[in-house]
Amino acid sequence: MSAVAERLADIRARVAAACARAGRPVESVTLVAVSKLKPEALIRDAYAAGQRDFGENYAQELRDKAAGLEALAGLRWHAIGALQTNKVKYVARAAHAFHALERMDVARELSKRRMEAPLPCYIEVNLGGEQSKSGLRPEALGAFLEEARTLPGLRLEGLMALPPPTGDGEQARGHFRRLRELAREHGLTGLSMGTTHDFELAIEEGATLVRVGTAIFGERD
Numbered sequence: 001m002s003a004v005a006e007r008l009a010d011i012r013a014r015v016a017a018a019c020a021r022a023g024r025p026v027e028s029v030t031l032v033a034v035s036k037l038k039p040e041a042l043i044r045d046a047y048a049a050g051q052r053d054f055g056e057n058y059a060q061e062l063r064d065k066a067a068g069l070e071a072l073a074g075l076r077w078h079a080i081g082a083l084q085t086n087k088v089k090y091v092a093r094a095a096h097a098f099h100a101l102e103r104m105d106v107a108r109e110l111s112k113r114r115m116e117a118p119l120p121c122y123i124e125v126n127l128g129g130e131q132s133k134s135g136l137r138p139e140a141l142g143a144f145l146e147e148a149r150t151l152p153g154l155r156l157e158g159l160m161a162l163p164p165p166t167g168d169g170e171q172a173r174g175h176f177r178r179l180r181e182l183a184r185e186h187g188l189t190g191l192s193m194g195t196t197h198d199f200e201l202a203i204e205e206g207a208t209l210v211r212v213g214t215a216i217f218g219e220r221d
């Protein structure tokens, strides 16, 4: 068994335990294995162990890995990093979901390129105030959604957040709870939240996708 397969088995068990604590079916949570900056060989190891959802931050890296791993049937790429309009084409071509929607010009470009197969999207929300730079402020969400909902090439699934790493579980839980409430206020059901350090708390607070990198693939350089 590869090291990645062993770590994946451990993470899956922790996901299942968190689901059990929250009284949620385990199928209600998608584990996205964040493979940014990691070689294709490790993605193949994870795929061989049954993993199908992978997260990448950088558009060109996503493009290259999607091409290199094209033969792996059923693999789903999640673009999870900030995106600029000149790189939209890579994400539009390769991604099965986009988790970091926060700019209307990017939304329009993505929509144009996905008319035939609307792209599932999560709007990134900045819950950390000054500490984190990416994402929409909660009060800007309503106006953004109103316009984004008119774009035929996007499917607005939910909200995404990357709360500042506090090391404080209760503070992280508060962020996740806030994201869940915001989603509900805006009629969205998807919640992309929780990483290596806090994915179990995120599941307890309703995450539908968790994005775990380090705990599966090891530390990044």
Ligand SMILES: *Cc1c(COP(=O)(O)O)cnc(C)c1O
Binding pocket: 034, 036, 057, 080, 081, 162, 195, 196, 197, 211, 212, 213, 214, 215
């Ligand atoms: C890198 C990254 C992750 C994974 O973080 P880990 O701490 O390695 O689990 C999740 N979400 C986003 C947006 C990231 O950039």
